[in-house]
Each structure stands twice: as structure tokens, then as C-alpha cells.
Amino acid sequence: MNQQMPNWLKQRAELTPDRLAVKTTSEQVTFHQLHRRVQFRAQQLSLSGVTKGEHVAILMKNSIDMIETIHAVMSIGAVAIMLNLRLTRQELMWQILDGEVVHVICNGELKEKISNGKNSLHIIINEELPQENANVELYELDFQANQVATIMYTSGTTGHPKGVMHTFGNHWSSAVGSALNLGLLPTDRWLLAVPLFHISGLSIVMRSVIYGMGIVLHERFNATKMNQAIMNDKVTIVSVVTTMLQQMLDQLDKQRYPDSFRCMLAGGGPVPKSVLEECQNRKIPVYQTFGMTETASQIVTLTPEHSMTKLGSAGKPLFSCQVKIVKDGKECIANEEGEILVKGPNITKGYWKRDDETKKALQDGWLHTGDQGYIDDQGFLYVLDRRSDLIISGGENVYPAEIESILLSHPKIKDAGVVGVEDKRWGQSPYAFVVLHEQLMKTDIIEFCQNQLATYKVPKDITFLDELPRNAANKLLRRALKERVNKGRLQ
Ligand code: ATP
Ligand code: MG
Structure with missing residues (x-):
């Protein structure tokens, strides 16, 4: 471009000067x-x-x-x-x-x-x-369009953060792609309580000026205040990550959001199935989305008509984007697991001063995301986990996120992280780190998992911790858990 x-x-300001741009609690x-x-x-x-x-x-x-x-x-x-x-x-x-x-x-x-x-x-x-x-x-x-507007460092979940260069064209394409998917109403207002220094927050600022849409801005996340804003501030769309969504649901209790509320856009990481099901039961429209700093926010998102039927899927690519799954250099067939590759005008032209990393990640315009997933026979993407966290046990692929999602559905479990440990018989097997709300025996947790997971996915053992290692973006640092395992610090 x-x-x-x-x-x-x-x-x-010339087109629609009198429309609301930003509203905070004080001005x-x-x-x-x-x-x-x-x-x-x-x-x-x-x-x-x-x-x-x-x-x-x-x-x-x-x-x-x-x-x-x-x-x-x-x-x-x-x-x-x-x-x-x-x-x-x-x-x-x-x-x-x-x-x-x-x-x-x-x-x-x-x-x-x-x-x-x-x-x-x-x-x-x-x-x-x-x-x-x-x-x-x-x-x-x-x-x-091809000028660099912003540089934003990745969250540093898998290693050192990398500076992602976003051009004006990237931000523009991201905003337009989102509008072509979610639609745009003159009454739309986006609730922004995610950090502005993340692409999830910054992209709302770009959409606001490009669409002429108001932002309801919160300094930080507070579940009660967010629910109040949806009820009273004419909010129609809100961006959330899983922990926000869970707390908002807990706090909402039996109340219902107004009919004018259109969408919870949930991204940044996997949303456990139990949370999605609860939202479905309560008729709260949650659109899962897959994106990275490198894609200037969303690149694959559920469409409104599929948000309730394709639970667990991140959806289909935005209008000007493409997605495919590749394994051993070959494109996968439907339902076959491999690495997720994406292409589109919202994708960064590279990492700042990291030519080698850029060349590795961007080949023929396709971004190698480092995430594993599959596309079903109707073209819907399912994100499984990061490739680097994949556990191969007895030749079977085991995804920590799936096990964590089951563990988190237990009412007494507050947080969970799973990594692979060496296993003489199976090569690797899953090992869980768990934070509890209330006392619970290891054997109860294992039994709970046995009822819902194939045997090879059931954690071999469990360590209880007071809290799990997370980075500044609140993402689970599985590499820190692996380090604990390698150093034998399991109790
Ligand atoms: P780093 O690249 O430095 O390791 P990071 O990848 O966590 O950090 P971000 O760009 O903030 O930095 O996050 C993008 C990642 O978040 C994706 O690559 C993916 O692993 C995860 N992610 C985003 N959306 C989803 C989703 N819907 N389901 C599962 N994982 C997701
Ligand atoms: Mg990344």
C-alpha cells in the first residue's frame, strides 16, 4: 500500500465534530x-x-x-x-x-x-x-499508509519481547476489517478497560477516529464498573480477556445486559469452554477472536451469526485476510492440526531491528504465528495452543490449554497451568500447577480430570502454588513453570 x-x-473533527469521542467517569x-x-x-x-x-x-x-x-x-x-x-x-x-x-x-x-x-x-x-x-x-x-506509526513490544510470553512496527496502513486495515465483520452502527460505543499500551486498547483508539465512534474509557479494569457502564453508558461493544469476562459474569449475578449491547470481543488467549457455555446460557454474545501484536489486533474473529453456535472457535479471517494451517511445510486438510499462518494488510512489516526474526516469521507475506490450531470443514479456526508448549505423549498431541480449561471449570480451582515433564514410558506427560480457592485433594483433582479427559491428558502429578507466574500482560508464563520442573522445584 x-x-x-x-x-x-x-x-x-471535520466530518462529525459534535459526536462523542471519549467519555471517562469525570469528563x-x-x-x-x-x-x-x-x-x-x-x-x-x-x-x-x-x-x-x-x-x-x-x-x-x-x-x-x-x-x-x-x-x-x-x-x-x-x-x-x-x-x-x-x-x-x-x-x-x-x-x-x-x-x-x-x-x-x-x-x-x-x-x-x-x-x-x-x-x-x-x-x-x-x-x-x-x-x-x-x-x-x-x-x-x-x-x-506505509509509514510506521507505532512500535509495540510483544508480551514476552515465549521469550524476550520484540518491537512490532505498525504502519498507518496496518492500523487502518485492522479497523476496517473489524467493522466489516462486526458491522458499524452510528450508536456504537466501545468500552475500553484494557490497557491502551496493548494492541487491544490502542486499536480501539484507531477505530474510534476512523469510524467516528465514542469510547467509554476506564482507567483500569473493575468488573462492577464495567457492568455498570454496559447498563448505563450506552456501551454496545466491549473488549475483554478471559479473567475480565469471568469476573464480570460473577458480578453480574442475575442481571441482564440491555438488548442494545452487541458484543463482548474476547481475545488475547484461550477462553475456557465452561465460561463460553455460561455466556451462551445467559444469552451474552461473546465473539472469540484470534490476534497478535503482529496483526495489529484481530485477524480471525467469529461473525455475529456464529457467536452462539460455533462455541470455542475463533471464527474466520477478517475480509481482507487469509488463514491456513501448515504442517511439515504442507498445507493441512480440514480438521488436521498444524501451525496457524495468517496473511493480510494489517500484518506488521517486521520487528524493529530484528531482521532475522522478521525473515523467520514472515515468508511470502504469510506470518508464522507459532500457534497450533486447525480449521474445520466449514472453515472455522480453532486455536489449540502455542507450538512451543505442545506436549507429545506416546505420540499423541496434548495441549496444555485444554487441560487448564478443564481444571479451571472446577469451582474450587482458582488458577491452573500445565506443562510437559519427561516420562520414561511416554516421552512426555502433562504436569499441573494449581492455585486453589478452597482446600482440595490431589486425588480429587485427578479423578475430576479422569472423568473429562482421555487418560494420556490427565496430569501425572500436581503442585499447589499460591499464585502462578504471569507476565506484565497477565499471561501465564509456562516457561517459568518448565524451569521449576527442570530444577526439580515441585513442592
Ligand atoms: P511473545 O510473542 O513475546 O511471546 P505474546 O505472543 O504473548 O508474546 P501477544 O502478541 O500479546 O504476545 O499475544 C499473541 C498471542 O496470544 C498469540 O500468538 C496466541 O498465542 C495468543 N492468543 C491470542 N488470541 C488467542 C485465542 N483466541 N486463543 C488462544 N490464544 C490466543
Ligand atoms: Mg507472540
Whole structure:
């Protein structure tokens, strides 16, 4: 793609100035107001030294200020590097160095996480931006489709995070692909309580200006407040991950969402079958979606008409995208398991400064996702697990996610993680780490699994832990569990 587009927010403010852009618990702004604020902020940033082409990291809490900052950096033509505020100082400094960041814009309270005194990094405190009206040129550059708009690091679940470059074309295609699937109503409002520094959150900001759609913005996840927003704030769509969905269901109790509520978009990881079934029973429309940082959010998503019938599937590719399953270099037939490959205009052009990794992941335009799955005979994708976590026991493929999903359906089990351990007889066998709500015997858990899983999938043994290792994106770190096994730390 090699085309030019007008600055999205400027265009949006001209087209539908009076529509709601963002609403928080304390204020709301229209697109006209947001545009004015972003123009001012772009001037403030430019006064602070930010110039076109520079890498500008954003370390902020979900807020209108943060949305303004993202738009302002894009308007200046600088590249926004989105930093996860749950990272440790060491992890943040690694990304800042790797990403060749020149300026960091952060909330004052987060300053301590990055200022180490030694480096020449320019830190701009959001709350201390110059308040005078600058006499500098108004920055509202047009957007080039192949120009890098943002860099976002992967969650670092399988190894070191990699900086994914997103072009304006990637964000555009992602937003359009989602609208062609979910449809778009003038009354749509997207509830955003996932982090803005993840692709799940950032993609909602892009959709908002491209569609002219309002965002109901929450600083952080709170199940009660989210349910209240769906009930009272005219929310029609919400993005969730499994833990959010579970807590919202618990908190909802017997209440029902209004008929105008259209969709829970559930992604980022597998959703246990028991949770999907509960939603189905309660007539809550959940659309599972598969996507990665590399695909600028969704790439395969269930369609509205299949959300209740194709439980457990991530759906079909978005309109301009393709998906296939490959094993040993050959495309699989229906229902055959292999690696998921995806293609489409929303896919990154590569990892920042990682040519080797880029070449490995992107071949002939197909992204090798590192995830295992299959496509059924009707073309629906089922995501099984990460290839690197696959357990091969007696020649059978065993997916930790399936066992974890069964364990999590037990009312006394709070969290579960499964990895493969060496087994003299079977090569490998599954081993479970479990966090309990209430006391439960190992033998009871094994019996519970025996009733629902083939024998070779039943965990060989169980270790109880107080909590499971998770990364800053709250994803289970199975590699840390494997390390525990390798070091023999099982009790
Ligand atoms: P890293 O690439 O650094 O190891 P990560 O892959 O966890 O981290 P993300 O880009 O945040 O970083 O996550 C994408 C991954 O999330 C996918 O590759 C897949 O493993 C998982 N995922 C996303 N959607 C689903 C889904 N519907 N079902 C199962 N897994 C999913
Ligand atoms: Mg990944």
C-alpha cells in the first residue's frame, strides 16, 4: 500500500465534530474538542523538542491525556512506542534502549520507573507540559499508509519481547476489517478497560477516529464498573480477556445486559469452554477472536451469526485476510492440526531491528504465528495452543490449554497451568500447577480430570502454588513453570 490519507483526527473533527469521542467517569469530549486539545498538545510536545521521525515512548495510565498524546505524536510524524506500565524498571529500560527512544512522555507518578540518572533520555512529564500557546507551526501531517506509526513490544510470553512496527496502513486495515465483520452502527460505543499500551486498547483508539465512534474509557479494569457502564453508558461493544469476562459474569449475578449491547470481543488467549457455555446460557454474545501484536489486533474473529453456535472457535479471517494451517511445510486438510499462518494488510512489516526474526516469521507475506490450531470443514479456526508448549505423549498431541480449561471449570480451582515433564514410558506427560480457592485433594483433582479427559491428558502429578507466574500482560508464563520442573522445584 502506498497511499496518503488525511490526518485521521483532523478529518474526523471535520466530518462529525459534535459526536462523542471519549467519555471517562469525570469528563467527556467531542471529536471537535479532542482535535483542539490534540493540536495544543502537539504544539506543547514540539516546544519540548519532539520532532518528526523521532521515537517517542509513551508511559501513561489510561486517560484522555494518553489518547491525546498518541494522536499528537502521530500528528507530528514521530513514532509512538507504547510502554507497558506494569513492566519493571529494568524491563522498561531494555525496551527504551532497544527502541532507540529519544523522549519519554510519562505521568509524573511513573517518572521513578524510568529516570536512572545515567542516560541522556529526555523525560517529558505529562502534568508539567508548558501551558502557554506556542508560536510554532501547527503539526497536522498527512498519514502515509506505509509509514510506521507505532512500535509495540510483544508480551514476552515465549521469550524476550520484540518491537512490532505498525504502519498507518496496518492500523487502518485492522479497523476496517473489524467493522466489516462486526458491522458499524452510528450508536456504537466501545468500552475500553484494557490497557491502551496493548494492541487491544490502542486499536480501539484507531477505530474510534476512523469510524467516528465514542469510547467509554476506564482507567483500569473493575468488573462492577464495567457492568455498570454496559447498563448505563450506552456501551454496545466491549473488549475483554478471559479473567475480565469471568469476573464480570460473577458480578453480574442475575442481571441482564440491555438488548442494545452487541458484543463482548474476547481475545488475547484461550477462553475456557465452561465460561463460553455460561455466556451462551445467559444469552451474552461473546465473539472469540484470534490476534497478535503482529496483526495489529484481530485477524480471525467469529461473525455475529456464529457467536452462539460455533462455541470455542475463533471464527474466520477478517475480509481482507487469509488463514491456513501448515504442517511439515504442507498445507493441512480440514480438521488436521498444524501451525496457524495468517496473511493480510494489517500484518506488521517486521520487528524493529530484528531482521532475522522478521525473515523467520514472515515468508511470502504469510506470518508464522507459532500457534497450533486447525480449521474445520466449514472453515472455522480453532486455536489449540502455542507450538512451543505442545506436549507429545506416546505420540499423541496434548495441549496444555485444554487441560487448564478443564481444571479451571472446577469451582474450587482458582488458577491452573500445565506443562510437559519427561516420562520414561511416554516421552512426555502433562504436569499441573494449581492455585486453589478452597482446600482440595490431589486425588480429587485427578479423578475430576479422569472423568473429562482421555487418560494420556490427565496430569501425572500436581503442585499447589499460591499464585502462578504471569507476565506484565497477565499471561501465564509456562516457561517459568518448565524451569521449576527442570530444577526439580515441585513442592
Ligand atoms: P511473545 O510473542 O513475546 O511471546 P505474546 O505472543 O504473548 O508474546 P501477544 O502478541 O500479546 O504476545 O499475544 C499473541 C498471542 O496470544 C498469540 O500468538 C496466541 O498465542 C495468543 N492468543 C491470542 N488470541 C488467542 C485465542 N483466541 N486463543 C488462544 N490464544 C490466543
Ligand atoms: Mg507472540
